[in-house]
Amino acid sequence: MSNLTLFIGDKNLSSWSLRPWLMLKQTGIPFTEKLIPLDKPETKGAILERSPSGLVPCLVDGPAVVWDSLAIAEYLAETFPDAGLWPDDRLARAHARSSAAEMHSGFGELRKVWPMNFSRVGMRHLCPTGVRRDVERIAAIWMEARKRFGAGGPFLYGRFSIADAMYAPVVSRFMTYGPVDLPAEAAQYRDMMFDLPAMQEWGEAAADEVSGKN
Numbered sequence: 001m002s003n004l005t006l007f008i009g010d011k012n013l014s015s016w017s018l019r020p021w022l023m024l025k026q027t028g029i030p031f032t033e034k035l036i037p038l039d040k041p042e043t044k045g046a047i048l049e050r051s052p053s054g055l056v057p058c059l060v061d062g063p064a065v066v067w068d069s070l071a072i073a074e075y076l077a078e079t080f081p082d083a084g085l086w087p088d089d090r091l092a093r094a095h096a097r098s099s100a101a102e103m104h105s106g107f108g109e110l111r112k113v114w115p116m117n118f119s120r121v122g123m124r125h126l127c128p129t130g131v132r133r134d135v136e137r138i139a140a141i142w143m144e145a146r147k148r149f150g151a152g153g154p155f156l157y158g159r160f161s162i163a164d165a166m167y168a169p170v171v172s173r174f175m176t177y178g179p180v181d182l183p184a185e186a187a188q189y190r191d192m193m194f195d196l197p198a199m200q201e202w203g204e205a206a207a208d209e210v211s212g213k214n
């Protein structure tokens with residue numbers, strides 16, 4: 001029997017924390033969340049008590065300590081096979097893994113120039129060439145996944161998967177710094193994701209953090 005605790009950072013800012021949190025929420029896997037406020041003198045020490053990398057997210061499940069969003073995703077997929085966190089079909093799964101990995105290791109310009117700021121929808125912004133290139137590549141990944149593998153539902157691979165969670169902070173950025181101009185199919189996916197009750201719940205907590213309610 002699992003007893004999961006997910007250590008996360010501020011909901012307004014911690015894009016990496018949103019990913020495994022959304023995987024757990026969307027699949028209904030029970031967990032306890034513990035938020036460690038970022039950018040404070042005590043932050044590093046508090047995270048290091050739990051996460052050997054000194055970074056969040058970190059998942060603790062009894063003796064298992066899993067740091068890094070993608071490692072947490074794999075741990076959840078393996079521990080809860082019925083949650084269907086990767087697509088069943090081998091080709092779709094290979095595509096989904098590639099999409100998730102590209103997000104995990106790429107899109108540096110977009111991440112640098114447009115940091116996640118979840119509660120601030122519709123901010124004025126610049127869109128330099130590097131960011132535009134990242135936006136176009138992300139839209140292409142989304143549309144290819146939807147076209148080839150998305151027939152079974154509204155998510156990238158039909159049913160909700162790790163790939164959707166990996167792109168959730170991008171969905172937020174596409175609202176914060178925009179709404180960003182996207183092809184219709186990609187915009188439809190972005191809006192569907194942003195409207196998920198779990199995304200709204202995260203957004204409300206992010207807004208409370210910013211307004212000082214939390």
Ligand SMILES: N[C@@H](CCC(=O)N[C@@H](CS)C(=O)NCC(=O)O)C(=O)O
Binds near residue numbers: 013
């Ligand atoms: N590659 C890591 C990145 C984790 C990361 O950069 N986390 C940031 C918050 S979003 C962090 O812990 N920052 C705290 C610090 O640097 O002190 C992952 O995928 O989980």
